[in-house]
Amino acid sequence: DVKVTQSSRYLVKRTGEKVFLECVQDMDHENMFWYRQDPGLGLRLIYFSYDVKMKEKGDIPEGYSVSREKKERFSLILESASTNQTSMYLCASSTPLGQGAYEQFFGPGTRLTVL
């Protein structure tokens, strides 16, 4: 079974703090993703990575950065947390199935509250 794990299920931080969210996958997937999910807005892509040290901005990268030093680990960094970054953060990894098809798996999520 594919396993995507996230370092914390719940986090409470103060405005201005630097926040690290860690994600690890155990299936040697090349592609990894960070999303945030908010009521009424669905899942929105923050950043993704298609290889070690490679990253691309998603739809809402402002206020976030990422790091991928090892294939299995993808970190999301909030440089200076703000209250509008309170959200559910979801990490995912994907694998190609051939002919342009992919299969994506999610972690359990981190519920971040910024006070």
Next chain:
Amino acid sequence: TQLLEQSPQFLSIQEGENLTVYCNSSSVFSSLQWYRQEPGEGPVLLVTVVTGGEVKKLKRLTFQFGDARKDSSLHITAAQPGDTGLYLCAGPFSGTYKYIFGTGTRLKVLA
């Protein structure tokens, strides 16, 4: 622009009823996934369909991929309270590994 429209948005039914959820697009997808998400949890992958016309079954759940690979459906037979959750369809954006997500169907099965 590739979009995935799901219908219905909300569904509340009694235990034992059957239901179908639809996922439609005007674009062709190389594959589509269906996920179920419970409150406070990450989406859990239920199935991946790849071939046009493909039908897959997972216990009481039947998934179908349209012949033209532009739409998919999820049929649940004899729904149970444990089926309650948010159902999402999703597929890779054309030519990339970025994903498009459906608008979601929130299902509530009453005992």
